[in-house]
Amino acid sequence: xxxxxxxxxxxxxxxxxxxxxxxxxxxxxxxxxxxxxxxxxxxxxxxxxxxxxxxxxxxxxxxxxxxxxxxxxxxxxxxxxxxxxxxxxxxxxxxxxxxxxxxxxxxxxxxxxxxxxxxxxxxxxxxxxxxxxxxxxxxxxxxxxxxxxxxxxxxxxxxxxxxxxxxxxxxxxxxxxxxxxxxxxxxxxxxxxxxxxxxxxxxxxxxxxxxxxxxxxxxxxxxxxxxxxxxxxxxxxxxxxxxxxxxxxxxxxxxxxxxxxxxxxxxxxxxxxxxxxxxxxxxxxxxxxxxxxxxxxxxxxxxxxxxxxxxxxxxxxxxxxxxxxxxxxxxxxxxxxxxxxxxxxxxxxxxxxxxxxxxxxxxxxx
Amino acid sequence: xxxxxxxxxxxxxxxxxxxxxxxxxxxxxxxxxxxxxxxxxxxxxxxxxxxxxxxxxxxxxxxxxxxxxxxxxxxxxxxxxxxxxxxxxxxxxxxxxxxxxxxxxxxxxxxxxxxxxxxxxxxxxxxxxxxxxxxxxxxxxxxxxxxxxxxxxxxxxxxxxxxxxxxxxxxxxxxxxxxxxxxxxxxxxxxxxxxxxxxxxxxxxxxxxxxxxxxxxxxxxxxxxxxxxxxxxxxxxxxxxxxxxxxxxxxxxxxxxxxxxxxxxxxxxxxxxxxxxxxxxxxxxxxxxxxxxxxxxxxxxxxxxxxxxxxxxxxxxxxxxxxxxxxxxxxxxxxxxxxxxxxxxxxxxxxxxxxxxxxxxxxxxx
Numbered sequence: 001x002x003x004x005x006x007x008x009x010x011x012x013x014x015x016x017x018x019x020x021x022x023x024x025x026x027x028x029x030x031x032x033x034x035x036x037x038x039x040x041x042x043x044x045x046x047x048x049x050x051x052x053x054x055x056x057x058x059x060x061x062x063x064x065x066x067x068x069x070x071x072x073x074x075x076x077x078x079x080x081x082x083x084x085x086x087x088x089x090x091x092x093x094x095x096x097x098x099x100x101x102x103x104x105x106x107x108x109x110x111x112x113x114x115x116x117x118x119x120x121x122x123x124x125x126x127x128x129x130x131x132x133x134x135x136x137x138x139x140x141x142x143x144x145x146x147x148x149x150x151x152x153x154x155x156x157x158x159x160x161x162x163x164x165x166x167x168x169x170x171x172x173x174x175x176x177x178x179x180x181x182x183x184x185x186x187x188x189x190x191x192x193x194x195x196x197x198x199x200x201x202x203x204x205x206x207x208x209x210x211x212x213x214x215x216x217x218x219x220x221x222x223x224x225x226x227x228x229x230x231x232x233x234x235x236x237x238x239x240x241x242x243x244x245x246x247x248x249x250x251x252x253x254x255x256x257x258x259x260x261x262x263x264x265x266x267x268x269x270x271x272x273x274x275x276x277x278x279x280x281x282x283x284x285x286x287x288x289x290x291x292x293x294x295x296x297x298x299x300x301x302x303x304x305x306x307x308x309x310x311x312x313x314x315x316x317x318x319x320x321x322x323x324x325x326x327x328x329x330x331x332x333x334x335x336x337x338x339x340x341x342x343x344x345x346x347x348x349x350x351x352x353x354x355x356x357x358x359x360x361x362x363x364x365x366x
Numbered sequence: 367x368x369x370x371x372x373x374x375x376x377x378x379x380x381x382x383x384x385x386x387x388x389x390x391x392x393x394x395x396x397x398x399x400x401x402x403x404x405x406x407x408x409x410x411x412x413x414x415x416x417x418x419x420x421x422x423x424x425x426x427x428x429x430x431x432x433x434x435x436x437x438x439x440x441x442x443x444x445x446x447x448x449x450x451x452x453x454x455x456x457x458x459x460x461x462x463x464x465x466x467x468x469x470x471x472x473x474x475x476x477x478x479x480x481x482x483x484x485x486x487x488x489x490x491x492x493x494x495x496x497x498x499x500x501x502x503x504x505x506x507x508x509x510x511x512x513x514x515x516x517x518x519x520x521x522x523x524x525x526x527x528x529x530x531x532x533x534x535x536x537x538x539x540x541x542x543x544x545x546x547x548x549x550x551x552x553x554x555x556x557x558x559x560x561x562x563x564x565x566x567x568x569x570x571x572x573x574x575x576x577x578x579x580x581x582x583x584x585x586x587x588x589x590x591x592x593x594x595x596x597x598x599x600x601x602x603x604x605x606x607x608x609x610x611x612x613x614x615x616x617x618x619x620x621x622x623x624x625x626x627x628x629x630x631x632x633x634x635x636x637x638x639x640x641x642x643x644x645x646x647x648x649x650x651x652x653x654x655x656x657x658x659x660x661x662x663x664x665x666x667x668x669x670x671x672x673x674x675x676x677x678x679x680x681x682x683x684x685x686x687x688x689x690x691x692x693x694x695x696x697x698x699x700x701x702x703x704x705x706x707x708x709x710x711x712x713x714x715x716x717x718x719x720x721x722x723x724x725x726x727x728x729x730x731x732x
Contacts, residue, residue: 040572060568060569060570079658080678101474103473103474103475103478104473104474104475105473106473106474107469107470107471107472107473107474108467108469108470108472108473108474108477108491109469109470109491109493111474112469112491125474125475125478127475170552171547174544174547174553178540178544181537181540186536187540187557191553202426203426204426206406292445312446
């Protein structure tokens, strides 16, 4: 019962709003609005609090809102009325004294306009309240992430089977997205990284016109977005030539670190300790300086969300969190090896949601 | 000479900054940063003014910045330093008294952090300065938009030739994007609209599982993004069944209004008058209430940018502006007809950049 699921999320948020001594929160981040209401459109805000909850939108969305969010109070702003005009009106009508706003999402101009129009209310910057709820996924969200994993993995298999040496990185990235869509994805969860040889030394390489066959291996970092917006995120190496001793060595170091990171995951562990476990393993192998980014991040409606698994992360793992584990070793001029899986924290440990083979021998393209 | 092109844009902006009595502008919108520097990455800000121009980025981008923006001063922020930390440092070092910021882009939290760290400078909200420069395209930009038009039109032709009655709207939208990429597009310039029959009555319909053959016509609104980020935007009807008298009538009304709108375009005309010319024609035919949106909008690095062609637009057309002309008539329950082309304002009139056939007979799928 979807209505109950969203109502439950709103109830939790209302408790958090009370704890912040606010009468309501104006939710302006569209992803947060979707999370709280089930509405799949954009350009809409949600004013939510113990005494009133109103979704503010425009007439393009009236029908869709009635279908997707039955029972929710709507305020449809008229033509020529800005979102801040409408929000100010709703705040005034609800006679609220202290209204929180998402200060990490509202622009200075929007805040300024809102403040000028809500003179009777005190605006209070509050950030991260909804993001905090989104850290722990409910069963519906986990099922949706599983769909995005399915689409990414099957799309990758079909893509891999069609890979040719004279395909450019750019073309390959496009083929991969197309392939994931054949399995039901709305699209890629981010522009796929297809990085041949030395290009893979850049953790955020963008596809170029370099051809797949120009080196002996290619790094692919990709994911799918499922219909309801949930995402997956994986990285694999595809070996297209001979396995050099150096490739074999680096690959072993990274895969070993990734396994150590995954094996450490359990509720109650600090996120920085997961990072530390994998990082120490890479450092012990002599490549500490070649792993310059955090070990992983949460995935959900956003491709990067909480919790972060990094050296300075302050969060603690809880059942229902879904994180990537993606150590890498980058050698400028030679290339980089990164291996990434999506992991669900369970009550007594974790479950790896992704199952694309990752032994080096399995990475060889026949 | 790309460096000159970007330097010329920066010189114009510096003059605008002087007119606002500011010592510099902190450009935080990534698209604006690209426009001013040629840098194709993100997560970077530009502090620009008469006395100093510095691009603020991080170490992931050092190599790319040296290649793409030779000669530009760089400030590479260290790990653990936020963008506002770095910007504050650059502002302090340049000893600036009044620093403008892009108030339509900076979030409240970013502004607050910046204000706390730049106590010696006065922060002044300035919005739209770069957007104003972007209104008029230079020859390089027009050439890039032509590429995006080429990719969209050839992609559409190939897509149209493969369209099948049992394809879903969603599948068709994916095939269209894939097809544009075959002609060099980085991707679609926005999620393509493929709306069968009555679905087309929603100006912002999202593709569903409805099949192409379920009605006698389908509306397709699509465009391409070329490699340097410039975009195109078109709409055509594809007739998949019999042309009913109603379809013929509505189509004639819309096509006629679109031609009137295009024919009116010339430098010196107010944007609201272009809208009015087309709108009056639709109203005279008795469908005034069924055309609820503006006539068009600028395209460039963003799919929606200035100038707007709407009833309340205050801008005046200038040579080098590129706008869409897209009247529509929407009949709830029956469907909508919209026809859209991209038009360049020239010195003595205009040039229609798009040439996909638009006579009703040419819309029939054989």
